[in-house]
Amino acid sequence: MELDATGLFDLLTKAYMRKSNKETPGVGVAVAAGIVSCCLGQTVSFPLETISRRLQVCTMALCLNS
Numbered sequence: 001m002e003l004d005a006t007g008l009f010d011l012l013t014k015a016y017m018r019k020s021n022k023e024t025p026g027v028g029v030a031v032a033a034g035i036v037s038c039c040l041g042q043t044v045s046f047p048l049e050t051i052s053r054r055l056q057v058c059t060m061a062l063c064l065n066s
Contacts, residue, residue, distance in 0.1 A: 008037035 012015070012033035013025045 008040060009033050012036060 016025055016029050
């Protein structure tokens with residue numbers, strides 16, 4: 001399976017089309033791939049944003065205490 005920069009949604013739909021020998025995914029497959037890619041994206045990005053925000057607040061607190 002070739003991995004390029006098209007995103008998880010495209011990766012999931014292309015994998016489905018390859019397995020099912022269909023040219024286009026149905027609406028249900030597209031919705032399922034969208035839900036999975038959205039959930040995984042949020043699972044990865046939320047902790048990183050939380051860390052980033054805490055570092056910014058910590059840095060601001062250090063600047064104000066100086």
